[in-house]
Amino acid sequence: MLSNRSFALRMVLWSLLRRRSRLLVALTGVTIGATVLLGLVSLCYDIPKQLSREFRSYGANLVLVKDQVGGRLSHGDLEAARGALPADRLVGLTPFRYEPVRNNMLPYTAVGTYFDDVKLTSPFWRVTGEYPSKPGQILLGAEVAEATKLQSGQRMTIEGRNTSQERYSKDYTITGTVSTGGVEDGFIYLSLTDMEEMTREKGLIDLVEASLTSGGTPLSDLANQVRSSVPDLEPRLVTRVTRSEETVLTKLTWLVYLVTVVVLTLTMICVTTTMMTVVMERRKEIGLKKALGAENKKVAREFLAEGLMLGIFGGLIGSFTGFLFARLVSYSVFGRGLNPEFHLVPLTVLVSALVTVIASLWPVKKAMEVEPALVLKGE
Amino acid sequence: MFLKMLLGALVRQKKKHLMIAFTVGLGVSLATAMLGVMFDVGDKVNQELKSYGANLNVIPKGSSMMGDLYRLNEGEEGGGELSELESDFIKEDELYKIKMIFWAYNIVDYAPFLTVQVGLNGQKIPLSGTWFNKHLSLPTGDEVDTGMTAMKSWWALEGQPGDDNDSLGVLVGRELAIDQDLKVGSSFKVQGPYGQTESLKVRAIFESGGEDDRGIFAPLALAQSLAQRPGLVQRVEVSALTTPENELARRAAQNPGSLTRLEWDTWYCTAYISSIAYQIEEILPGVRVKPILRVAQSEGAILSKTQLMIILLTILTLLCSALAISNLVTANIMERSVEIGLLKALGATGLSISLLVLCEILIAGFGGGIVGYLVGLGLAQFIGLSVFGSTVAVKSVVIPIGVLMVLTVTFLGSLPALKTLLGLNPTEVLHGR
Numbered sequence: 086m087l088s089n090r091s092f093a094l095r096m097v098l099w100s101l102l103r104r105r106s107r108l109l110v111a112l113t114g115v116t117i118g119a120t121v122l123l124g125l126v127s128l129c130y131d132i133p134k135q136l137s138r139e140f141r142s143y144g145a146n147l148v149l150v151k152d153q154v155g156g157r158l159s160h161g162d163l164e165a166a167r168g169a170l171p172a173d174r175l176v177g178l179t180p181f182r183y184e185p186v187r188n189n190m191l192p193y194t195a196v197g198t199y200f201d202d203v204k205l206t207s208p209f210w211r212v213t214g215e216y217p218s219k220p221g222q223i224l225l226g227a228e229v230a231e232a233t234k235l236q237s238g239q240r241m242t243i244e245g246r247n248t249s250q251e252r253y254s255k256d257y258t259i260t261g262t263v264s265t266g267g268v269e270d271g272f273i274y275l276s277l278t279d280m281e282e283m284t285r286e287k288g289l290i291d292l293v294e295a296s297l298t299s300g301g302t303p304l305s306d307l308a309n310q311v312r313s314s315v316p317d318l319e320p321r322l323v324t325r326v327t328r329s330e331e332t333v334l335t336k337l338t339w340l341v342y343l344v345t346v347v348v349l350t351l352t353m354i355c356v357t358t359t360m361m362t363v364v365m366e367r368r369k370e371i372g373l374k375k376a377l378g379a380e381n382k383k384v385a386r387e388f389l390a391e392g393l394m395l396g397i398f399g400g401l402i403g404s405f406t407g408f409l410f411a412r413l414v415s416y417s418v419f420g421r422g423l424n425p426e427f428h429l430v431p432l433t434v435l436v437s438a439l440v441t442v443i444a445s446l447w448p449v450k451k452a453m454e455v456e457p458a459l460v461l462k463g464e
Numbered sequence: 465m466f467l468k469m470l471l472g473a474l475v476r477q478k479k480k481h482l483m484i485a486f487t488v489g490l491g492v493s494l495a496t497a498m499l500g501v502m503f504d505v506g507d508k509v510n511q512e513l514k515s516y517g518a519n520l521n522v523i524p525k526g527s528s529m530m531g532d533l534y535r536l537n538e539g540e541e542g543g544g545e546l547s548e549l550e551s552d553f554i555k556e557d558e559l560y561k562i563k564m565i566f567w568a569y570n571i572v573d574y575a576p577f578l579t580v581q582v583g584l585n586g587q588k589i590p591l592s593g594t595w596f597n598k599h600l601s602l603p604t605g606d607e608v609d610t611g612m613t614a615m616k617s618w619w620a621l622e623g624q625p626g627d628d629n630d631s632l633g634v635l636v637g638r639e640l641a642i643d644q645d646l647k648v649g650s651s652f653k654v655q656g657p658y659g660q661t662e663s664l665k666v667r668a669i670f671e672s673g674g675e676d677d678r679g680i681f682a683p684l685a686l687a688q689s690l691a692q693r694p695g696l697v698q699r700v701e702v703s704a705l706t707t708p709e710n711e712l713a714r715r716a717a718q719n720p721g722s723l724t725r726l727e728w729d730t731w732y733c734t735a736y737i738s739s740i741a742y743q744i745e746e747i748l749p750g751v752r753v754k755p756i757l758r759v760a761q762s763e764g765a766i767l768s769k770t771q772l773m774i775i776l777l778t779i780l781t782l783l784c785s786a787l788a789i790s791n792l793v794t795a796n797i798m799e800r801s802v803e804i805g806l807l808k809a810l811g812a813t814g815l816s817i818s819l820l821v822l823c824e825i826l827i828a829g830f831g832g833g834i835v836g837y838l839v840g841l842g843l844a845q846f847i848g849l850s851v852f853g854s855t856v857a858v859k860s861v862v863i864p865i866g867v868l869m870v871l872t873v874t875f876l877g878s879l880p881a882l883k884t885l886l887g888l889n890p891t892e893v894l895h896g897r
Contacts, residue, residue, distance in 0.1 A: 107795070107798065110791055110794050110795045110798070111795075113787065113791050114788060114791050114792075117784050117787050117788055117791070120784065121781065121784050124780070125777075128777075132773065136766075136769070136770075139765060139766050139769050140762070140766065142761065142762040142765050142766070143516065143758060143759070143762045144758055144762075207758075208761075209757045209758045209761040209762060210757070211757055211761075264757070265756070265757045265758060266521055266754040266755050266756040266757050266758070266760070267756055267757070267758055321673070322673060323673055323674070324618055324620070324671065324672060324673025324674070325516070325517065325618050325672065325673055325674060326516075327673075328515075328618040328673075329513075329515040329516045329517075329617075329618050332512070332515060333509070333512045333513060333515065333766075336512055336851050336852060337509065337770060339850070339851045340501075340505070340774075340847065340851045341773075343846075343847050343850060343851060344498070344501065344774075344777060344847065347494070347497060347843055347847070348494060348498070348777075348781050351490045351491075351493065351494045351785070352494075352781075352784060352785070352788065354490055355487055355490055355491070355785065355788040355789075355792075356788070358483050358486055358487045358490075358792060359487070359788065359791055359792045359795060361483065362480070362483055362792060362795040362796060362799070363795050365479075365480075365799075366795075366798075366799035410780055413776070413780075414773065414776045414777065414780070417772065417776060418769055418772045418773045418776060419769065
């Protein structure tokens with residue numbers, strides 16, 4: 086004699102197996118729902134972060150200078166600033182040192198920086214030729230290149246005086262020109278190490294540009310954090326960039342959220358209708374069961390168990406495909422993969438199970454209200 | 465006979481057909497909403513990105529931006545002096561032409577600038593004349609309002625916005641205001657480079673978060689009279705809606721001459737930043753137009769990413785709703801095995817059965833589709849209004865795409881189920897399995 090529970094289990098399994106094609110239809114429905122759910126929710130997590138990174142192409146949003154006018158920063162200040170800013174939000178931190186120099190008696194401004202950091206904080210630079218990679222190389226602003234008629238590969242002499250009025254003069258090879266349509270076009274860029282060697286003065290920095298992604302602590306609070314932990318530094322927000330980013334990013338994030346809500350609601354309703362159709366066509370079966378003496382409760386329980394199993398399986402499969410969906414979008418749009426958010430899997434399974442159970446409840450209830458004889462008779 | 469059966473089936477199986485109509489309607493509304501948003505999101509985001517300010521800088525051919533560089537060495541070079549040559553300036557009364565280029569509608573705003581160093585309590589302060597919100601009447605009959613107020617939307621203003629007709633009302637940068645103890649409404653005297661003294665009134669104090677905070681912004685006429693350069697401006701900032709750059713645009717930007725005739729036409733008739741720059745150079749002789757890459761490049765990147773994201777989301781959700789619809793149709797057909805068996809037993813051919821079932825489903829789907837389309841329009845507007853504060857212009861191309869999608873999906877979705885059903889043996893089906 087089979088126990089009650091194992092009998093119920095057999096009934097459920099049997100009904101699932103017997104109607105393989107119907108099962109497939111229902112499972113597909115649930116899986117689609119779960120795919121959309123997990124995919125969109127993980128994108129919702131991810132897209133604002135990724136977009137915020139894209140917005141960093143506008144350049145630095147925080148500038149650090151010495152807190153007294155005309156003062157200069159040291160390498161220590163740079164490292165202190167790096168320590169005071171959250172590493173996971175810091176896209177780049179670039180020091181700049183400006184020196185008035187001359188070439189052929191004409192005045193120019195030479196800028197010492199680290200080019201690897203510039204590539205991170207100012208991705209909008211359009212460099213014809215190459216960035217300097219070795220000592221003794223410089224990058225000309227487009228205006229300077231035009232004024233001096235110098236080209237990549239040629240050499241340029243830079244001379245000037247350091248703060249203790251000692252003269253210096255050095256030959257550099259031009260590796261390329263940079264054009265941005267802004268002030269950068271009028272500068273001569275060389276690596277900070279080269280500049281320190283040339284001027285025989287180490288450890289001077291005029292300004293540090295920081296590029297930070299948004300999300301979490303607001304930038305103004307971060308600025309205060311830096312101000313209090315490194316007293317010499319005066320952080321300034323680049324309002325032009327931060328304010329605009331705030332408005333545009335909020336709107337884009339809202340767009341993604343709204344689209345998600347709309348798509349999710351509609352998909353869930355779709356799943357519900359499919360489930361309803363699948364259960365509704367089994368009125369005959371319900372009638373037969375009732376005629377054989379099954380209690381309403383028991384029949385309902387069986388159907389709900391079936392729905393639950395469908396929900397769980399569909400949810401699991403959907404979690405997997407949904408992750409692929411999100412990964413596909415993230416990879417093709419932002420060129421970056423997506424970390425699986427495992428805590429979303431139980432949520433997806435739960436929601437799928439709930440939707441299927443709720444979707445089966447109504448038709449089952451409807452079917453049970455009918456007299457078995459009527460249902461079995463055909464109409 | 466066919467019609468009778470069709471109508472009969474539609475009326476008798478109301479519930480099932482309603483369900484199909486409902487699901488198809490949902491799918492269609494989803495498709496309409498997403499497609500509507502997809503086609504319009506580029507324009508909307510582009511408009512939003514205008515808050516980053518100008519993406520084109522118009523300067524006279526003779527001058528260059530080296531002036532910015534010299535300002536750094538002002539002390540020793542005695543720089544900041546205005547050029548004596550008229551070719552180093554742009555004529556103010558020609559500026560309306562910017563609104564008459566091929567891509568005139570993509571020019572959102574523009575404003576000219578003329579900066580002159582004025583003396584204020586012994587200090588040299590840059591005073592920039594500009595249009596705040598200038599009204600232009602174009603020869604084409606169009607009326608345009610443009611100026612700096614719209615372009616520098618990130619400025620935090622305390623007081624009244626600038627007014628071109630208030631000839632002595634100026635905007636003062638916050639750092640300068642603190643330095644000189646100026647308040648909104650207070651008056652102060654400045655000395656022009658040619659010795660004139662003007663008494664100015666502070667209309668507002670602004671904070672831009674940049675260099676501008678140490679300067680004064682005034683109506684253009686005031687700056688021109690102080691500089692004694694009537695009718696001239698130094699540069700014009702232009703904010704234009706652009707298409708993200710591609711390979712063609714990059715090649716054209718380097719050398720428009722390298723393009724073939726056809727490529728050149730494509731380039732000229734697309735709103736690339738480089739083609740807009742080229743067209744402004746064409747219409748204003750003696751100027752050079754430089755894209756401000758910080759803005760232009762980032763705009764392109766963000767725009768193309770957002771568009772791609774929405775397109776992908778749309779395609780994936782469309783796929784999902786298509787699957788959901790065909791899934792439901794399959795479920796619907798399968799439960800009709802008895803009915804189809806009976807029809808077959810009565811001698812109906814496979815073709816006529818398929819036709820009957822398909823017609824029923826298509827009619828139900830179509831009905832749902834129309835309602836869904838309307839709902840989708842509403843949803844698209846809802847998204848547009850709540851995110852961007854403006855309605856989404858749903859392109860008419862959405863309708864054929866939607867109709868085509870519903871027809872194909874319902875049709876293709878029913879085929880496999882129909883095929884299985886037609887293959888069934890009527891006796892078996894009628895017997896009850």
